[in-house]
Amino acid sequence: MRQSTIKSRKVVFLVYDEVNALDFVGPAQALSSANERLNTPRYRLSYASMDGLAKEASNGLKVSVDEQLRSVDQFDDLLIPGGKGIERLTLDGGLVKILRDSNSQNQSKRILTVCSGSLMLAEAGLLDGLVATCHWSREEYARNKYPKVDWDFDQIVVRQGSFWISGGVTSGIDMALDLISEDLGAFAAATVSHDLVFFRRHIGGQKQFASDFLTYEKSDAMVSEIASAVITDPSGDWRLTEMAKICKTSARTVTRRFQASLDIAPAQFVERCRAYRARELLQEGLPVKQVARMSGFGDAQRLRRAFGRQFGVGLSAYASQFLAASDD
Numbered sequence: 061m062r063q064s065t066i067k068s069r070k071v072v073f074l075v076y077d078e079v080n081a082l083d084f085v086g087p088a089q090a091l092s093s094a095n096e097r098l099n100t101p102r103y104r105l106s107y108a109s110m111d112g113l114a115k116e117a118s119n120g121l122k123v124s125v126d127e128q129l130r131s132v133d134q135f136d137d138l139l140i141p142g143g144k145g146i147e148r149l150t151l152d153g154g155l156v157k158i159l160r161d162s163n164s165q166n167q168s169k170r171i172l173t174v175c176s177g178s179l180m181l182a183e184a185g186l187l188d189g190l191v192a193t194c195h196w197s198r199e200e201y202a203r204n205k206y207p208k209v210d211w212d213f214d215q216i217v218v219r220q221g222s223f224w225i226s227g228g229v230t231s232g233i234d235m236a237l238d239l240i241s242e243d244l245g246a247f248a249a250a251t252v253s254h255d256l257v258f259f260r261r262h263i264g265g266q267k268q269f270a271s272d273f274l275t276y277e278k279s280d281a282m283v284s285e286i287a288s289a290v291i292t293d294p295s296g297d298w299r300l301t302e303m304a305k306i307c308k309t310s311a312r313t314v315t316r317r318f319q320a321s322l323d324i325a326p327a328q329f330v331e332r333c334r335a336y337r338a339r340e341l342l343q344e345g346l347p348v349k350q351v352a353r354m355s356g357f358g359d360a361q362r363l364r365r366a367f368g369r370q371f372g373v374g375l376s377a378y379a380s381q382f383l384a385a386s387d388d
Contacts, residue, residue, distance in 0.1 A: 069136035069243075070104045074129060074155075076145050081117040083141030083174040083232050090236035093252045094244060102244065108134070110152055118144050130154075132161040132169065137239075141232070142175025142195060150183040159184040163222065172224040172239070174232035181223060182206040190220045195228040282307045283321045286314065287329065294333040295356035300326060330356075335370035338363055342379060 071091060073084045084107075091103040109115050112128030127134065138158075149155065162169045163186055173181060175195045179202060181187050188208040193215035202211055212218070217235045218225045226235035233256070241249035286303050290296070300311035303326055307314075318326045338355035342348075348360050357363040367375045 068102055068104055070106060070134075071137040071139060072106045072108050072127075072129065072135040073139045073141070075107055075109050075115045075117070075123045075125060075141070076143070076149050077115050078118045078143050078145030078148075079115065079123070079141050080143035080175060081119050081121045081123075082230065083143060083177065084139060086230060086233040087139060087172070087174065087236035090233055090240065090252055090256060093255050094240045094248060097248065097251055097255070098244065106135075110149075110155055129158065132158050135169065137170045137172060138162065139172040139174065139232075140177035140180050142173075142177040142179075146176045146179055150180055155180065156184045159186060168222075170222050170224060170239075172226075172235060174226050174235065175228050178202075178225045179206070181225070182209050186223065187220070187225075190223075191215070191218055192220065192223075192225050193218050193227045194225075197228075280317060280321050282309065282314075283317050286318075286326075287322075290330055290333050294330070294337040295354060298326075298330045298356075331366050332370055335366050338367065339371070339378075342375075348375065348379075 073088055075084065088105055091105060095101050095103055106126045107123065108127045108129040109125045110129055112125060114122060114124045116122055129138075159171060159181060162171060171181065171186075176198050178187070178192050178194045179198070182192065182202065182205070185208075187206070189210065191210045191212050193212055194202050196213045199211070199213045202209070213227070215225075216227050216231045217238055219238075224235055224239065226232050237249045237253055240252055286306050289306055290298055290303075296302075300314055304311045304314045314326055318324060318329060322329065324332075334356045338351050338357065341351040341354055346354070348363065352358060352360045352363040355363065357366060364375045367373075367378070371378065
């Protein structure tokens with residue numbers, strides 16, 4: 061750990077009414093755990109609101125604050141979480157000025173956003189022409205409201221100079237671990253990840269959460285019934301003929317309805333379900349050959365090929381990252 065070369069940094073967490081509590085509590089806990097592990101306050105945490113008053117998160121949590129956010133001089137790092145109240149926050153001209161000042165005056169200052177918090181940077185015009193991410197559910201709104209931003213909603217964490225931008229909710233913890241890794245070294249980040257029992261998920265992207273697994277229940281009844289059966293038992297015999305038997309229809313009809321409802325072929329849906337199951341089994345520490353059998357791929361080579369297609373990363377790289385994150 062590079063303890064001697066890292067100066068203490070004041071990290072301010074901006075809160076507002078209807079903020080998503082996990083957006084700031086998760087990263088705050090990660091940084092606090094880093095302090096505990098190092099036995100020194102590398103990160104000085106403070107909670108602020110624009111008017112200096114306590115706020116209520118979207119889950120009803122009452123959040124007291126330490127200070128009123130008035131200028132760029134109050135922080136080394138500023139974290140802006142997302143939440144239902146973010147659109148009201150974007151109307152705050154004082155915050156827009158602080159963000160613009162931080163970008164123009166001091167490049168050592170970092171602005172961190174979680175979830176829809178990136179909309180605040182977009183409102184300040186600081187993301188124009190840059191790649192940025194946000195919670196996947198905000199895609200239509202963000203693209204229409206801020207068309208100059210190069211939105212990539214499949215990203216988990218994006219770095220653009222002094223801006224650190226993370227996607228949906230728990231990706232804020234991923235970002236905090238990246239921050240710890242840069243400041244204090246990879247071992248410190250892995251240790252904190254282990255303490256939090258949090259697997260570092262820089263594998264795949266947000267759209268794995270936004271696509272079939274969240275939308276199949278909104279599809280037509282036949283597709284929903286088949287999809288539910290596949291998800292329940294990914295290792296089963298899911299040839300088209302077997303899928304068709306569930307609803308007493310033809311293989312051609314199953315293919316047509318899957319394509320129309322989910323924009324995916326039945327075989328691709330099955331592969332995705334099996335890949336997700338394989339990922340869960342890998343996280344349990346099972347050997348690859350056993351994972352291949354239990355997830356329905358049969359052999360390790362088929363698993364490796366499918367894993368790469370579904371998550372955009374090789375199985376070995378994924379396993380290496382998991383082991384690094386969970387080794388003490």
